Amino acid sequence: MNSKYYKLIPDFEPKLVFLSNSFNIYKIENKNNFLINLKKFIKEETKLEKTYIRNIEQSINNNRKRNSLHRLVLGISNSCNFNCAYCYANQGNYGDKDAYMNYSIAKQTIDRMYSLFPEIEVVQFFGGEPFLVFEEIEKVCDYITGIYRNGIIKSLPKFRITTNGSIINDTILKILKKYNIGLTVSIDGSPEINDKLRRPKIGQSSSSIIEENIYKLLKNGIHFEIEATFTNYHINENISIWDTLQYFQKKFGSVGVHIPPVSAPLTADLPWKIFPKSLEQCIGNYTECIDKCIKTWINSDTPITFSFLDRYIFALINKHIKPYLCSAYVDTLAVWYNGDIYPCFMFFGNENYKIVNIFSSQLDGLKSPDNNYIYSKDKFNKCKTCWARWICDTCVRGIVMATQKKGCLDENLCNLNKAIIERVILNLGMIRVEKTMWNRLLENIKRVKGLR
Numbered sequence: 001m002n003s004k005y006y007k008l009i010p011d012f013e014p015k016l017v018f019l020s021n022s023f024n025i026y027k028i029e030n031k032n033n034f035l036i037n038l039k040k041f042i043k044e045e046t047k048l049e050k051t052y053i054r055n056i057e058q059s060i061n062n063n064r065k066r067n068s069l070h071r072l073v074l075g076i077s078n079s080c081n082f083n084c085a086y087c088y089a090n091q092g093n094y095g096d097k098d099a100y101m102n103y104s105i106a107k108q109t110i111d112r113m114y115s116l117f118p119e120i121e122v123v124q125f126f127g128g129e130p131f132l133v134f135e136e137i138e139k140v141c142d143y144i145t146g147i148y149r150n151g152i153i154k155s156l157p158k159f160r161i162t163t164n165g166s167i168i169n170d171t172i173l174k175i176l177k178k179y180n181i182g183l184t185v186s187i188d189g190s191p192e193i194n195d196k197l198r199r200p201k202i203g204q205s206s207s208s209i210i211e212e213n214i215y216k217l218l219k220n221g222i223h224f225e226i227e228a229t230f231t232n233y234h235i236n237e238n239i240s241i242w243d244t245l246q247y248f249q250k251k252f253g254s255v256g257v258h259i260p261p262v263s264a265p266l267t268a269d270l271p272w273k274i275f276p277k278s279l280e281q282c283i284g285n286y287t288e289c290i291d292k293c294i295k296t297w298i299n300s301d302t303p304i305t306f307s308f309l310d311r312y313i314f315a316l317i318n319k320h321i322k323p324y325l326c327s328a329y330v331d332t333l334a335v336w337y338n339g340d341i342y343p344c345f346m347f348f349g350n351e352n353y354k355i356v357n358i359f360s361s362q363l364d365g366l367k368s369p370d371n372n373y374i375y376s377k378d379k380f381n382k383c384k385t386c387w388a389r390w391i392c393d394t395c396v397r398g399i400v401m402a403t404q405k406k407g408c409l410d411e412n413l414c415n416l417n418k419a420i421i422e423r424v425i426l427n428l429g430m431i432r433v434e435k436t437m438w439n440r441l442l443e444n445i446k447r448v449k450g451l452r
Contacts (some may be wrong), residue, residue: 001330004075009117015028015238016425016430018387019041019045020388021048021052021385021390022044022045023315023316023319023391025425025432026429027429027433041137043379053378066117067118068119068120068121068326069113069116069117069121069331069332070119070120070122070144070331070394071120071121071122071123071327071331071332071388072122072124072332072333072334072335073124073125073126073332073334073335073344073345074106074109074119074124074126074132074334075100075126075128075334075335075336075345076097076100076106076125076126076127076128076130076136076140077092077100077101077126077130077133078092078093078098078099078100078127078336078337078348079092079093079098079100079125079127080093080132080201081164081167081200081201081209082129082164082198082200082206082292083199084197084198085197085231085272086197086201086264086270088233088346088397088401089128090272090349091201092127092129094336094348095349096349099336099340100132100133100136100414101133101336102136103139105337105338105358106136106139106140106143107143108339108359109335109358110144110147112358113333114153116364118153118154119154121156121157122159122160123144123157123158123160124161125137125159125160125161126161126162126334126345127162127163129166129167130161130163131163131166131167131172133274134167134171134172134175137301138175138179138421141175141181142179143155144157144159145179158182159165159181160181160182160183161181161186163181163183163184163185163186163187164198164206164212165184165186165207165213166210167213168213168217173216173217173222176222177220177222181400182222182223182224183217183222183223183225183373184224184225184226185196185213185225185227186226186227186229187210187214187227188224188229189205189210189228189239189248190239190244190247191208192239193209193233194206194207194210195207195235197272198210198334213249214251214252218253224255225255226255226256227258227260228244228258229259229260229261229275230259230260230261230262230273230274230282231261231262231272231273232245232262232272232273232278233271234285235274235278235282240285240289241285241286242292242293244256244259245289245306247294249302249304250339254302256305257260257305258307259308260308260395260398261274261416263397263398263402264401264402265404265412266402266404267404267413272397275402275410275412279416283420285419286308286419287419287423288425289299290308290420291427292304293306294303294309294427297443297444297445298379299440300444301447303444303448305448308420309424310445312391312420312421312424313392313445316391316424316425317445322390323376323377323378324375324376324377324378325394325396325399326349326375326393326394326396327345327393328344328347328375328396328427329344330369330374331370332344332357332444333366334347335358336348336349339357339359339360340357341354341355341356341357341358341366342355343355344396344397346395346397352406353373357412372408374406375396375407376438377389380409382414383409386418387418388418388422392417392418393417394413394417398410399413407420421432
């Protein structure tokens with residue numbers, strides 16, 4: 001049997017088969033019947049694969065002529081008031097100076113980007129800590145809203161801010177309401193773990209401040225999501241991903257949560273680092289959490305979820321194929337405080353990934369993305385033969401940080417992603433054969449979509 005076309009899960013009864021091109025999941029009730037149909041399955045999968053490859057090639061070609069941008073990130077603050085243990089940004093300034101993007105650079109960035117892309121769906125403010133310069137954020141939001149009202153741009157982008165949650169006051173709340181700004185708040189779980197990892201530069205505890213400010217957001221009806229980084233500290237303290245999700249659910253109710261594993265160079269000896277020493281424990285955490293979350297999807301009106309789970313469930317059910325490992329430079333551009341442009345904000349300060357400066361005369365090249373910065377799966381032999389190739393995605397910056405190389409894959413992240421996807425497939429297969437549970441799952445998928 002050619003394992004390129006399906007994934008068997010032999011440890012469970014009834015056995016399931018996942019066809020990796022069609023995203024179909026079959027229950028094997030009769031082995032002989034399955035073997036009889038195997039030739040038909042492989043023929044259909046091969047035909048579909050050729051279609052996918054053609055579509056992906058067309059997608060890549062279309063992307064080289066893009067006239068819209070999904071997300072523009074502004075590195076509005078190159079400074080931070082926190083000193084987080086695992087910070088990839090060198091405590092907020094990316095190894096450069098503490099600074100901020102002044103309004104003149106921000107305005108010219110907006111003007112030049114809109115001259116290239118008539119439509120920008122999301123404008124995100126990033127740092128450092130963006131709320132250290134909330135006055136500049138207000139100016140930018142006001143300017144974009146003004147050019148929209150004057151008919152200079154056709155649609156108003158959504159505004160988003162990623163913050164450590166330490167600076168939320170009445171003035172900021174008014175700005176958030178006025179421009180309908182959504183937030184991503186970073187907090188790694190309960191105080192016993194969060195205060196070890198996310199430390200203010202002045203003061204001892206961050207949890208009490210962040211949680212108090214999240215309550216302000218809830219009270220004022222501000223949309224927010226949570227990002228929690230999973231580390232070896234969690235594993236050593238026996239604080240699971242499921243524990244972390246339950247903590248957030250109990251504290252803040254139904255809220256979207258993203259819990260990625262911490263990124264670190266494989267060669268570094270860091271106490272909070274997961275890979276490779278704690279890979280198996282990490283996989284166990286994610287798969288256990290998927291099982292427990294999906295139980296709430298079929299047994300409750302308040303499903304508990306996190307991004308890895310709902311991302312892959314939506315992709316599987318909607319048969320949504322993913323030709324890229326990451327959206328960096330595919331539909332995202334990030335502009336640093338000094339006008340330097342990168343595929344993603346996580347590459348700020350990395351000269352290997354600097355594309356051009358916003359004041360360059362060669363900005364037209366941004367409309368035809370340089371394939372050197374794009375991690376399309378057709379570049380990697382491992383992706384070409386992997387059963388999860390059409391569905392997986394990952395953070396390119398995480399790969400680069402782990403391997404310290406450009407244009408390669410990290411085996412640990414690949415193994416984690418495949419384990420997560422396999423667990424989602426297993427759960428879907430077991431639920432699909434029970435009509436009542438399946439309908440319940442579909443109902444809760446609509447609720448989960450409302451959290452994202």
